[in-house]
Amino acid sequence: MNGDAVARWIERAAGLIGDNEKYLTELDAAIGDSDHGANMARGFAAVRGKLAGHPRDDVGAILKTVGMTLLSTIGGASGPLYGTLFLEAAKVSAGKAELDRGAILQSLSAGLAGIQKRGKAEPLDKTMVDALGPAIRAFEGAEGVSLAEALGRAAEAARQGAEATIPIVARKGRASYLGERSAGHQDPGATSMWLLLRSLAEAAAE
Amino acid sequence: MNGDAVARWIERAAGLIGDNEKYLTELDAAIGDSDHGANMARGFAAVRGKLAGHPRDDVGAILKTVGMTLLSTIGGASGPLYGTLFLEAAKVSAGKAELDRGAILQSLSAGLAGIQKRGKAEPLDKTMVDALGPAIRAFEGAEGVSLAEALGRAAEAARQGAEATIPIVARKGRASYLGERSAGHQDPGATSMWLLLRSLAEAAAE
Amino acid sequence: MLPSFGILRPMKKLLNAPSDLVKEALAGMALAHPDLLRVHVDPAFLVRADAPVRGKVAVLSGGGSGHEPLHGGFVGRGMLDAACPGAVFTSPTPDQILEATRAVDGGAGVVHVVKNYTGDVMNFEMAGELARDMGISTETVLVNDDVAVQNSLYTAGRRGVGTTVLVEKICGAAAEAGRALADVAALGRRVNEHGRSMGIALTPCTVPHAGKPSFELGPDEMEVGIGIHGEPGRRRAKIESADRITEMLMEPVLDDLPFRAGKDVLLFVNGLGGTPLLELYVVFRKAHEIAAARGLRVVRSLVGPYITSLEMAGVSITLLEVDEEMVRYWDAPVHTAALRWGV
Amino acid sequence: MLPSFGILRPMKKLLNAPSDLVKEALAGMALAHPDLLRVHVDPAFLVRADAPVRGKVAVLSGGGSGHEPLHGGFVGRGMLDAACPGAVFTSPTPDQILEATRAVDGGAGVVHVVKNYTGDVMNFEMAGELARDMGISTETVLVNDDVAVQNSLYTAGRRGVGTTVLVEKICGAAAEAGRALADVAALGRRVNEHGRSMGIALTPCTVPHAGKPSFELGPDEMEVGIGIHGEPGRRRAKIESADRITEMLMEPVLDDLPFRAGKDVLLFVNGLGGTPLLELYVVFRKAHEIAAARGLRVVRSLVGPYITSLEMAGVSITLLEVDEEMVRYWDAPVHTAALRWGV
């Protein structure tokens, strides 16, 4: 993926998240504070603005702009976490005009590690980690298929990971205050993570 | 009517007003502040307490106790007005062991004059005056019938007077703030006045 | 046990028996502010802790409960000497007012600040007559600043709303400064003459005894020209944006006095109870802009829920054209539960 | 034009575009309190009018909007040097916090008062790292006083609620008194350790962007163990009398520290937004009685809506076991929009 493809990804993600703002907020209303949709939509709208006219030659630079912008516009728990995801990915891909499969895997993995370091969440704590983790494993395991297909499998794993958060009793984030009452609801951050990865697969398939 | 009959009247009034507390409050909700039922019920419950064991030999003294008690327990617009009604009636009947028809007419008329002096309401301003005024005229006009029957006619005139307040645009009291919107609703104070006079007629008929 | 007490549905209220509400709240105030005030139980009234203050004019107000912090929250040094709370939305009785008047009279007379409602006027009138019979000089300042109500000799006249808070503060400071009874009353009347208010409600409120909302509003409706007793307003309208609502309130207020360019004003944006502070500041911003566009100088301001209507959501705006004396007394130290500065 | 803005139903709010709410409210605050504070627009924060104060430790807090007066209403002499408001119920971003930290640093360092929510903690953490990179010393006081939430190493831990107000007041006074960074932070942590809170909600609230209530409650239901973000509580129960609800809040609070007989406490009864003051005093009365029955001496009190959840009806109770130093700093002069005395 080159800079144009990465920009197309983010553009698609902004669109998909905007379309699903209400849905994400409703998920957050059930076990959180009803702002996840607005937070993500605000962040990605800002990113969209920042990327218009942004140089495309350095993927790392694009990802850094995305990370910094999300960090300074989302707020809440998801702001530092999505910001960290892109900033860590940017470090790995700094100076590269294009990311090959290995670099994509490295970037996503660095992002996940950053998220876990910042948020201290383990798998099955009912967070965005539960979408990103399975996605990375599916991507890594998808040998012998095209990049688009491999990212498609990652997105599908993210979708399943998000869905699998439903029965979990949350141990991190705001949902943890509900104790047992948090079970039975899908995690909003895992869901937005799935939308982000779905956009990535779509951009790669274009 | 002797002191016992007056006490029976007040006892009946307390019961009837208690039974209609909700109704009076609903009338007040429409064009006022939803407290007329509670105000009247509080006042008459207090009066009931004060009259238990009260000497019955001086009707004026009974009426004075009623007036003072209503004055210090009802509050709002109706407190001073009902208080005045009884205090003015008490002045006219001071020292009397029994009220004959003339004395009853005098007492009610003195009460009405007191209400109008205190509240400055004219007939058709949509107030309790619109129940008491017609009642006094009906009582005065009911010649050649028994006292109970005359008071029954007075109560019926009060009922009609209260009903006739429905189309009126209020010019006095809280309902006047609504302007034209006050039309179409029966005045709560005229309604409680009717209940009071109905109790009087019933007590006389006992 | 549900706090329904003979009423069929429970209410979204922190309540024991409705008939104990005012009494229990007074007990809470006495416990929370022992340095500021004392509570008298029967008849019910509050006085400042050091009442009566010898030689000082006393300022007393009262009215139905449900408008807190008005009036009890304004009892203390530099504002009210006494407050007489009635039942919710019900004026207090003459004996409450008389006893409170006696308790705070320091020999220099007592000013009664009375909101113009038939019940308040009559009860205060009777108490004033009784007080004068007992040799206590009293003066009444009648507050009638609500431009939503047509003023007329043939009706009950305008209601007293937001300006009441300003009258109480300014009269309280003048009394504290040692001004004479007639001066304090004249100043209060001047404040009333130069103050205008109007409000809207987004939701009704529920009188505990009544057990259900005083009126019904559709999800997209508001009441324009609302008072503070849960009574319906002058008209019903569709909810509009905060800026448009602020214009709808400011225009009649500005036109009524009328407020002329170059004058100094105090701008008071008041919450009716259920509206968050955040929204009040949004309204203040627009009201300030409108006042400035009219050439007025906003020299003092007050934002918050100071004269409320239980949990009603809504706002009222009060504009007071101030002179140097009013500003001086506004700025003077005040120490009450709800308004405090300089001490 | 309805303030629905892409949301299907209008809301009972004084609102223009939801995305402008915080910005417009800040503009209103700047206009209402020019003597107290200055507003910075992008990134959004408030600082006291005379910031930075040379040589003084600065105290800064922040968090999602919708809890007003917390935090902006506590900016001023003797309390906060700066407040960083996020979107409604959304923690502020690191750049807001960093810029505000730089704006108030007077060379003696900056204390960050942070309510324990994942978002707040992470955003403040990142801002703190950046500030330290720039050579500004910062200390963090984490507030986590809500006994409704189980404390555990494996979860996000307890929420920060009512004690936040007390930490901000006491740290602000200590900073004003010239105490060093480490001392102010240590004192703040001690206040947090000695404070406990719990709340209930009678109604939900509506986040403007979401356009509908955060949860649904039946007419006879309440949420027990509510936070301040419109999130559901620990459990749902039938509404009870005010006295019973007060017991339900006081018992877990008292048992948690635990508060022992003979100790001095500050009792803080906080309104969540939509509950009238009258009802808060009813709760205060009962809470005071329960504390006294436990042998505690209520030496200071606070009653009112100070840390709210938009228009939510409900109450929280905070009990702080105070020592002589805390009381001294509590009593010290403070001059902010929402809390003021001694000045």
Ligand SMILES: Nc1ncnc2c1ncn2[C@@H]1O[C@H](COP(=O)(O)OP(=O)(O)O)[C@@H](O)[C@H]1O
């Ligand atoms: N410690 C954490 N680690 C990873 N993800 C987290 C953590 N805490 C919260 N999240 C994610 O953040 C989401 C909530 O984001 P958002 O609603 O925007 O922030 P907030 O919870 O501050 O309101 C959750 O659904 C969860 O996926």
Ligand SMILES: Nc1ncnc2c1ncn2[C@@H]1O[C@H](COP(=O)(O)OP(=O)(O)O)[C@@H](O)[C@H]1O
């Ligand atoms: N000026 C007046 N003269 C006579 N009756 C009046 C006057 N003002 C109000 N009333 C009566 O008082 C009734 C309202 O009483 P109530 O609800 O108890 O007091 P408030 O209006 O103070 O809440 C009205 O329905 C009306 O009949």
Ligand SMILES: [Mg+2]
């Ligand atoms: Mg959220």
Ligand SMILES: [Mg+2]
């Ligand atoms: Mg009434």
Ligand SMILES: [Mg+2]
């Ligand atoms: Mg009334």
Ligand SMILES: [Mg+2]
């Ligand atoms: Mg949030």
